[in-house]
Amino acid sequence: xxxxxxxxxxxxxxxxxxxxxxxxxxxxxxxxxxxxxxxxxxxxxxxxxxxxxxxxxxxxxxxxxxxxxxxxxxxxxxxxxxxxxxxxxxxxxxxxxxxxxxxxxxxxxxxxxxxxxxxxxxxxxxxxxxxxxxxxxxxxxxxxxxxxxxxxxxxxxxxxxxxxxxxxxxxxxxxxxxxxxxxxxxxxxxxxxxxxxxxxxxxxxxxxxxxxxxxxxxxxxxxxxxxxxxxxxxxxxxxxxxxxxxxxxxxxxxxxxxxxxxxxxxxxxxxxxxxxxxxxxxxxxxxxxxxxxxxxxxxxxxxxxxxxxxxxxxx
Amino acid sequence: xxxxxxxxxxxxxxxxxxxxxxxxxxxxxxxxxxxxxxxxxxxxxxxxxxxxxxxxxxxxxxxxxxxxxxxxxxxxxxxxxxxxxxxxxxxxxxxxxxxxxxxxxxxxxxxxxxxxxxxxxxxxxxxxxxxxxxxxxxxxxxxxxxxxxxxxxxxxxxxxxxxxxxxxxxxxxxxxxxxxxxxxxxxxxxxxxxxxxxxxxxxxxxxxxxxxxxxxxxxxxxxxxxxxxxxxxxxxxxxxxxxxxxxxxxxxxxxxxxxxxxxxxxxxxxxxxxxxxxxxxxxxxxxxxxxxxxxxxxxxxxxxxxxxxxxxxxxxxxxxxxxxxxxxxxxxxxxxxxxxxxxxxxxxxxxxxxxxxxxxxxxxxxxxxxxxxxxxxxxxxxxxxxxxxxxxxxxxxxxxxxxxxxxxxxxxxxxxxxxxxxxxxxxxxxxxxxxxxxxxxxxxxxxxxxxxxxxxxxxxxxxxxxxxxxxxxxxxxxxxxxxxxxxxxxx
Numbered sequence: 001x002x003x004x005x006x007x008x009x010x011x012x013x014x015x016x017x018x019x020x021x022x023x024x025x026x027x028x029x030x031x032x033x034x035x036x037x038x039x040x041x042x043x044x045x046x047x048x049x050x051x052x053x054x055x056x057x058x059x060x061x062x063x064x065x066x067x068x069x070x071x072x073x074x075x076x077x078x079x080x081x082x083x084x085x086x087x088x089x090x091x092x093x094x095x096x097x098x099x100x101x102x103x104x105x106x107x108x109x110x111x112x113x114x115x116x117x118x119x120x121x122x123x124x125x126x127x128x129x130x131x132x133x134x135x136x137x138x139x140x141x142x143x144x145x146x147x148x149x150x151x152x153x154x155x156x157x158x159x160x161x162x163x164x165x166x167x168x169x170x171x172x173x174x175x176x177x178x179x180x181x182x183x184x185x186x187x188x189x190x191x192x193x194x195x196x197x198x199x200x201x202x203x204x205x206x207x208x209x210x211x212x213x214x215x216x217x218x219x220x221x222x223x224x225x226x227x228x229x230x231x232x233x234x235x236x237x238x239x240x241x242x243x244x245x246x247x248x249x250x251x252x253x254x255x256x257x258x259x260x261x262x263x264x265x266x267x268x269x270x271x272x273x274x275x276x277x278x279x280x281x282x283x284x285x286x287x288x289x290x291x292x293x294x295x296x297x298x299x300x301x302x303x304x305x306x307x308x309x310x311x312x313x314x315x
Numbered sequence: 316x317x318x319x320x321x322x323x324x325x326x327x328x329x330x331x332x333x334x335x336x337x338x339x340x341x342x343x344x345x346x347x348x349x350x351x352x353x354x355x356x357x358x359x360x361x362x363x364x365x366x367x368x369x370x371x372x373x374x375x376x377x378x379x380x381x382x383x384x385x386x387x388x389x390x391x392x393x394x395x396x397x398x399x400x401x402x403x404x405x406x407x408x409x410x411x412x413x414x415x416x417x418x419x420x421x422x423x424x425x426x427x428x429x430x431x432x433x434x435x436x437x438x439x440x441x442x443x444x445x446x447x448x449x450x451x452x453x454x455x456x457x458x459x460x461x462x463x464x465x466x467x468x469x470x471x472x473x474x475x476x477x478x479x480x481x482x483x484x485x486x487x488x489x490x491x492x493x494x495x496x497x498x499x500x501x502x503x504x505x506x507x508x509x510x511x512x513x514x515x516x517x518x519x520x521x522x523x524x525x526x527x528x529x530x531x532x533x534x535x536x537x538x539x540x541x542x543x544x545x546x547x548x549x550x551x552x553x554x555x556x557x558x559x560x561x562x563x564x565x566x567x568x569x570x571x572x573x574x575x576x577x578x579x580x581x582x583x584x585x586x587x588x589x590x591x592x593x594x595x596x597x598x599x600x601x602x603x604x605x606x607x608x609x610x611x612x613x614x615x616x617x618x619x620x621x622x623x624x625x626x627x628x629x630x631x632x633x634x635x636x637x638x639x640x641x642x643x644x645x646x647x648x649x650x651x652x653x654x655x656x657x658x659x660x661x662x663x664x665x666x667x668x669x670x671x672x673x674x675x676x677x678x679x680x681x682x683x684x685x686x687x688x689x690x691x692x693x694x695x696x697x698x699x700x701x702x703x704x705x706x707x708x709x710x711x712x713x714x715x716x717x718x719x720x721x722x723x724x725x726x727x728x729x730x731x732x733x734x735x736x737x738x739x740x741x742x743x744x745x746x747x748x749x750x751x752x753x754x755x756x757x758x759x760x761x762x763x764x765x766x767x768x769x770x771x772x773x774x775x776x777x778x779x780x781x782x783x784x785x786x787x788x789x790x791x792x793x794x795x796x797x798x799x800x801x802x803x804x805x806x
Contacts, residue, residue, distance in 0.1 A: 005580070097572065
């Protein structure tokens with residue numbers, strides 16, 4: 001038995017922590033690529049970062065990395081900052097403390113408090129990598145603690161849906177930015193390495209295809225690889241399986257709308273051909289993935305969270 | 316009276332930690348009047364005697380950190396930022412002997428039994444009113460009297476399932492009841508958390524005592540709620556919280572987790588055909604027993620405050636129809652009205668034909684002409700309390716008050732005499748606390764939690780609240796109070 005409100009919060013814990021981790025990694029990679037390069041040259045390219053984070057406006061002057069990192073990492077008034085995501089995840093966790101383990105709560109609370117401390121100490125700007133690593137590690141720890149201390153029942157499945165739906169959406173957005181036709185962004189070696197590293201995928205890619213970086217293979221790896229945990233296909237498979245389990249646990253039978261949509265997305269990636277995707281209209285295809293994610297979200301809400309009372313009253 | 320600094324001849328040389336420890340008139344939880352520790356406090360004293368301020372400071376830091384990481388915090392009302400603070404925690408446990416506890420246990424059981432009989436009577440035939448033992452006018456003018464509850468059958472006649480009785484120790488070392496908290500008493504999670512943390516930071520000291528465990532409070536509470544469950548095979552229990560913005564939210568989540576039941580907010584519930592349901596991912600599920608941590612006023616916008624978003628529309632009718640049990644019942648606040656408090660000894664005699672085991676504090680009802688006259692003439696020595704308030708609000712502490720405050724209370728009393736009572740200012744007992752770099756005495760009270768179901772259960776312990784401000788008599792967390800662990804010893 002799980003309250004709809006609790007399912008909602010668990011889902012958003014999964015989403016917000018995934019978002020925090022993704023954002024932290026993107027900034028980390030971008031700062032690293034920018035090291036030793038002058039402003040306005042290749043590598044020192046924050047526009048793609050803003051686009052990947054879907055920032056409507058530039059949060060700080062680009063010639064001031066410290067204030068930029070401060071805005072993107074710590075600024076609570078920025079909805080897409082790392083701190084905003086961590087705070088939102090913690091707030092959701094606080095509202096469902098009885099439904100998660102104490103260890104999970106302590107881990108997420110510790111991450112929240114640590115970020116505050118780091119900002120207050122004021123020495124982070126000398127070592128931004130350290131801070132961003134702290135976030136990525138903190139989220140990984142949370143996931144490990146979750147898997148080890150929470151029953152893998154219905155509640156756990158909502159955490160999975162949230163995490164992997166966010167991941168499918170974020171990875172496809174990131175790939176889209178690099179393959180959009182007519183993109184003015186330079187597609188050079190540095191950028192391809194940046195893309196793979198932004199998905200923690202460089203090593204895994206090399207093991208699969210050797211260090212020979214080719215755009216088509218990169219797209220195939222990040223979209224269609226069935227084994228790499230940050231690929232869109234892998235994420236879609238997880239979303240589908242979590243939604244199927246939820247349908248069974250809530251005796252909704254199989255074939256509910258959310259589950260069907262997730263199954264369709266997974267299948268389309270499973271049978272996808274990278275040459276077709278890239279030669280036709282990659283933007284339309286990747287945009288379609290984002291739309292599917294939105295539909296899955298809406299359908300799951302309709303079934304489990306916001307269902308009309310009338311449909312649920314005893315006859 | 317001159318202050319006699321502690322200097323037990325048996326334990327020289329005396330540790331610098333105690334250099335500021337004065338013994339004056341109030342009962343001291345650790346020392347006898349001759350400066351020797353009470354026999355049961357000897358191990359505690361010896362451990363402290365061997366400790367350095369730096370060592371204690373280190374343990375205090377560890378303890379505070381544990382509370383912060385676990386998120387054992389409260390939200391300060393009136394603070395726009397919703398700042399979370401930890402409830403100040405004092406390191407040194409307060410030790411209660413088996414004999415003391417035994418008599419407390421009997422007294423509390425007797426008191427709550429009588430109170431439940433009283434509530435049943437008042438909301439039904441009203442024998443005690445008809446016989447004039449408690450004035451009818453006093454009951455019906457009480458702010459927390461709920462006319463809606465007249466004639467309503469309450470499952471098992473259990474009105475108060477959970478009471479958090481405030482006790483203080485007077486100069487002669489006797490425990491007396493200061494207040495019966497019969498609505499939604501809070502603080503039990505701090506009792507449990509204090510124990511966990513104390514065991515973690517003072518393991519050696521804990522090991523020197525045989526302390527009775529309290530960790531089964533969650534199970535005991537669930538068993539108590541079971542007594543309210545209808546006769547169905549698998550009743551559903553929930554904890555109803557006002558939500559994450561409430562200062563006791565941590566406790567609500569904590570208790571739900573301890574009991575393994577859902578924590579719900581008003582918006583998770585709905586009433587259809589006088590049946591309460593909660594909204595789950597698998598559809599609506601019927602709710603049988605609600606352990607509510609929402610005040611009467613906010614429970615049902617149709618019955619009580621229409622502007623409340625915390626409750627459930629239609630809950631009162633579902634309750635009256637007998638389709639759901641609520642703990643504590645609606646309308647129990649009647650019996651913890653501060654004016655009605657004065658009648659509790661009479662209530663015990665009336666229903667149980669026994670003498671009260673625990674004493675009351677002498678109480679003047681300003682509604683009575685003669686009492687009022689006395690109170691107005693002695694405002695500088697009395698404590699005046701508003702009858703319907705809790706949390707240390709609406710109080711005048713005579714000896715610590717200014718002439719302006721006294722004049723203000725005089726006006727208030729004269730304009731609404733029923734709304735006030737007065738009591739002598741008590742010399743609350745003091746217990747050693749680690750303050751700054753030294754150990755100093757601070758005033759304490761004791762709030763044990765009394766569970767009333769098929770039988771009465773009191774886990775051996777309670778929340779010892781501490782007035783951490785030097786000389787202060789107010790222990791409420793909203794007013795600069797803290798708490799410490801309470802050790803009830805095995806026989």
